[in-house]
Amino acid sequence: MTLKLDSLRALDEIYKALDDNILQAALSRASYNNQVKVTEILASRPEIASLAIEVREIKRRSIMKLEELIDQAISSLKAAKANPYYASSVEDARSIIGRIVGSNKLVILSKSMAAAELDLRSYLESQGNEVWETDLGEFLIQLEGVKPMHTIAPAVHMTREKALILLKGKLKIDVKEDTIESIANTAREFLRSKIIRADIGITGANALAADTGTIVTVENESNIRLVSSIPPVTIAIVPIDKIVPTLLDAVKVAIIQAAYAGLYPPTYINIVTGPSSTADIEQTRVYGAQGPKELHVILLDNGRLNAKSNPLLGEQLYCIRCGRCSFECPVWVHTANYWGGPVYGGPMGIIWTAITIDPIEAGKLAYLCLQCGRCDESCPVGIRLSYILRYLKTIAISGSMSKL
Ligand code: SF4
Incomplete structure (x- = not known):
């Protein structure tokens, strides 16, 4: 039996998460601490940002x-x-x-x-x-x-x-x-x-x-x-x-x-x-x-080889699972991985759920995305997460994977 995503049930969990004051405080602290730590690392080690550009290129060539x-x-x-x-x-x-x-x-x-x-x-x-x-x-x-x-x-x-x-x-x-x-x-x-x-x-x-x-x-x-x-x-x-x-x-x-x-x-x-x-x-x-x-x-x-053939979903295969996009996301910071599928959550998680479980149900959850683009800016390998999330919204509406 494979894992399934029920977007309506996920919404129930999100509402409960929003009412959980302890969870809200923990998420806000974790997000702030991650932002401070990464900022310090990048400020003191400029070679890290250059290496991230190199890693994006490694991933691009690898997926190709x-x-x-x-x-x-x-x-x-x-x-x-x-x-x-x-x-x-x-x-x-x-x-x-x-x-x-x-x-x-x-x-x-x-x-x-x-x-x-x-x-x-x-x-x-x-x-x-x-x-x-x-x-x-x-x-x-x-x-x-x-x-x-x-x-x-x-x-x-x-x-x-x-x-x-x-x-x-x-x-x-x-x-x-x-x-x-x-x-x-x-x-x-x-x-x-x-x-x-x-x-x-x-x-x-x-x-x-x-x-x-x-x-x-x-x-x-x-x-x-x-x-x-x-x-x-x-x-x-x-x-x-x-x-x-x-x-x-x-x-x-x-x-x-x-x-x-x-x-x-x-x-x-x-x-x-x-x-x-x-x-x-x-x-x-x-x-x-x-x-x-x-x-x-x-x-x-x-689902990964299948995703590779799609120009937008295929870009998610560059992901190195650092979790940076979630800590930066104004939606995740209130919902944690309750916003997502049974495994992954947050901006990257909605897309991984689309690839590995169900693009249409994941697309429904993508509607909580504000399209602010902070995930795109924070991703070390330059994945255009907000564009992919917008694409998933169209999939949820049309009910099928469309050509780009
Ligand atoms: S910031 Fe980029 S590489 Fe890191 S988890 Fe999110 S999508 Fe993956």
């Missing part, structure tokens, strides 16, 4: 020859002893991952919007597995049972009081003090006990280098490096729009994503090419040293 890069990435992944799979739909991806994971396994996830596209946690749980999110924000919203409220800050709406209630109520864990440090430490202890015993680790990717088959991820919590290195079997879900020609290109994408998310320098950039191995005995290479023995890479299409 996407089919060729997919083939090259598959060959490179095989050469690196990883197992690549092409999944054209949500159902394909779930069935591939379901076969790899099986049942009665302990599965750990790192924050991944691609995994959310697959509603993977619920799917794996329905197959009899125990599944835990390891990013603190994702872990808290797993306990709360809601969707991520921002691409890079999924628990942007979470207060310490709410986090305490969730840990005590849902996990029956005693949190020593009523402080954020104590909450983070309690979550860390709980998740470490799962990470160390996990059978399978599943990550997303910030970029995949076609020339080497290398997966690049950027983070500050260090959970991605644990998820991708501790379990004996790991899986990376890579939306095909994240494939770029070279490893250097992939690292540049990760740096720009972090900087425009307000995290520069990033704490960690992880570079993974194939499973762990050693050739220390008789110069004979064997796989499975201290890290995973198996690495499976799912290249997820789910």
Whole structure:
């Protein structure tokens, strides 16, 4: 069963969000803090803005020859002893991952919007597995049972009081003090006990280098490096729009994503090419040293190749998921990801929902866009989000994808 968007139900949620004073205060604080941080980074590091222009060009060239890069990435992944799979739909991806994971396994996830596209946690749980999110924000919203409220800050709406209630109520864990440090430490202890015993680790990717088959991820919590290195079997879900020609290109994408998310320098950039191995005995290479023995890479299409053929929707494939446009958007700052589909929200989220789920329902939600253009100005890779949103409005009216 694929995820669906019901625009009328989404409107109900938006009205509730507008009446939630705690949410409104949290969104206003998060948006302000992101704007201040990014402004400081760009003022003190002028090379970042130049690198963002370079990344736009990398993405433009990558999307132009996407089919060729997919083939090259598959060959490179095989050469690196990883197992690549092409999944054209949500159902394909779930069935591939379901076969790899099986049942009665302990599965750990790192924050991944691609995994959310697959509603993977619920799917794996329905197959009899125990599944835990390891990013603190994702872990808290797993306990709360809601969707991520921002691409890079999924628990942007979470207060310490709410986090305490969730840990005590849902996990029956005693949190020593009523402080954020104590909450983070309690979550860390709980998740470490799962990470160390996990059978399978599943990550997303910030970029995949076609020339080497290398997966690049950027983070500050260090959970991605644990998820991708501790379990004996790991899986990376890579939306095909994240494939770029070279490893250097992939690292540049990760740096720009972090900087425009307000995290520069990033704490960690992880570079993974194939499973762990050693050739220390008789110069004979064997796989499975201290890290995973198996690495499976799912290249997820789910509407992306189709979007590529549309001159406006295709531009969204440049997106590096920094979340900058949401923090800048005067609508998102009052609605969070309640304005959006079941996975993505905000200006970029409406468009990603159109690509991956339903352009007509997403187009109805695009009518909340004020066309102020602040998203266009803030996007590091120069996506004309407001133009695409206007186009989606016409799709909602006509009831079908029109030619431009
Ligand atoms: S559309 Fe642009 S600003 Fe928004 S998340 Fe994507 S890259 Fe970032």
